Amino acid sequence: MNEVIKINNLSFIYPDGQPALSGLSLTVGQGESVAVIGPNGAGKSTLLLHLNGILHSNGTVKVFDRPVNDKNLRWVRSRVGLVFQDPDDQLFSPTVFDDVAFGPINMGYSEAEVHRAVSKALEWVGMTGYEKRSSHHLSIGERKRIAIATVLSMSPQILALDEPSGNLDPRSKWSLISLLRRLPMTKIVATHDLELVRALCSRTVILDRGQIVIDDATSLILNDKSLLAAHGLAPPPAS
Numbered sequence: 452m453n454e455v456i457k458i459n460n461l462s463f464i465y466p467d468g469q470p471a472l473s474g475l476s477l478t479v480g481q482g483e484s485v486a487v488i489g490p491n492g493a494g495k496s497t498l499l500l501h502l503n504g505i506l507h508s509n510g511t512v513k514v515f516d517r518p519v520n521d522k523n524l525r526w527v528r529s530r531v532g533l534v535f536q537d538p539d540d541q542l543f544s545p546t547v548f549d550d551v552a553f554g555p556i557n558m559g560y561s562e563a564e565v566h567r568a569v570s571k572a573l574e575w576v577g578m579t580g581y582e583k584r585s586s587h588h589l590s591i592g593e594r595k596r597i598a599i600a601t602v603l604s605m606s607p608q609i610l611a612l613d614e615p616s617g618n619l620d621p622r623s624k625w626s627l628i629s630l631l632r633r634l635p636m637t638k639i640v641a642t643h644d645l646e647l648v649r650a651l652c653s654r655t656v657i658l659d660r661g662q663i664v665i666d667d668a669t670s671l672i673l674n675d676k677s678l679l680a681a682h683g684l685a686p687p688p689a690s
Contacts, residue, residue, distance in 0.1 A: 453481040454516075455609055455637050456502065461510030462661075463497055471497040472508070473661040481608075484638040486652035486669065488645065490683030494661040495641035496536070499611045502639070503531040514609070529558060532602030536614040538594035539587070541601050547573070547589075548582040550597060554605045572604035576630060592623030596630070609637045616644045645687035649673055657682055 456479040463472040471494045479485055487495050500506040502514070504524045512519040514527050535541055544550040548569055555568045573579050576596040581589075586597050595615065602610065615631065616624045628650050631638065640652060648655055648669060655672045657664040659682045665672065672678065676686050 454478050455481045455514065456639070457511075457513045457516070458498075458501070459511045461498075461501060461508065461512060463494075463501070463506060463508035471661050472501075475510070475658075475661065475663060477656065477663065477666070479609075479637060479639060482635075482637055483654060484640070484652045486648040486655040487639065487641045487658055488643065488648060488655060488682075488684060489658040489664075493658045493682075495658055496613050497661075498658070499533060499613050499639065499641055502609070502611050503528050503533050505533070525558075529605055530607055531609045531611060532605060532607035534599055534602055534610065534612045534615065536617055538591070538598035541598045542586040542594060545585065546582065547578070547584050547586050547597055550586055551600045551604045554601060558605060568604040568606070569600075572600040575603050575634070576600045590623070591618050592620070592626065595619065595623075595627060599630070603634075607636060609639070610634065611639045611641075613641050614643065615640060616642065616647050643684075645673060645679075645684065649687055657684075659683075 458475060458477045461472050461475045464470050487498060489495055497506065501512050504519045504527055514531055517523050519527050542550050544553060551569045551572050552565050555565045560568060573581065576599050578596050578600060586594055616627060619627060628647055631651055642648060652669050655669040656666045657672065664682060673686060679686055
């Protein structure tokens with residue numbers, strides 16, 4: 452399996468002195484769907500922010516064997532799409548079209564290419580016809596889909612998603628899971644939602660205090676109640 456992400460000995464300390472990651476190493480293969488789970492403050496979001504260069508620190512992060520650094524930042528961000536926990540952090544334009552077009556425009560796409568990219572991304576997330584709507588007048592589930600579309604419009608090869616099912620009602624959550632399962636790219640999902648993990652990810656990493664505790668098959672980890680409890684997690688309901 453081709454490696455698309457390789458992290459080696461990554462450590463990060465926030466400006467207030469709080470350590471977030473400590474000597475973390477992780478490899479992700481092309482086409483994998485990997486869950487990163489753990490208690491609040493484990494470093495899950497911090498890890499995702501290193502994948503497209505929002506944060507830099509000690510250690511190395513490589514995407515398709517290129518280091519994530521200032522020199523490669525534009526290239527990396529065209530390949531790694533980061534979807535934030537709160538869709539309003541990504542939606543700031545007057546219309547859905549403008550939100551989804553923002554990335555392609557900044558990547559230098561032609562006008563025709565921008566329209567094609569927006570149309571394809573909205574079709575992917577089931578939001579065709581919403582182009583002239585205001586994102587901020589949509590439901591939370593719809594805004595989550597538009598936030599994903601803003602990333603898909605740049606045709607990323609890797610999706611990094613932070614709590615994608617957060618604040619969604621059950622119907623919206625399972626609709627989102629169905630969408631994510633259809634997307635062919637490599638996925639890294641930071642979440643507390645172990646139902647989503649079971650449905651979407653074949654591999655799971657438990658992160659606690661900035662370190663990887665275990666990296667194994669999702670089925671093995673989710674069936675180990677004592678392991679989950681030791682790291683502030685509860686097993687998902689029986690399917």
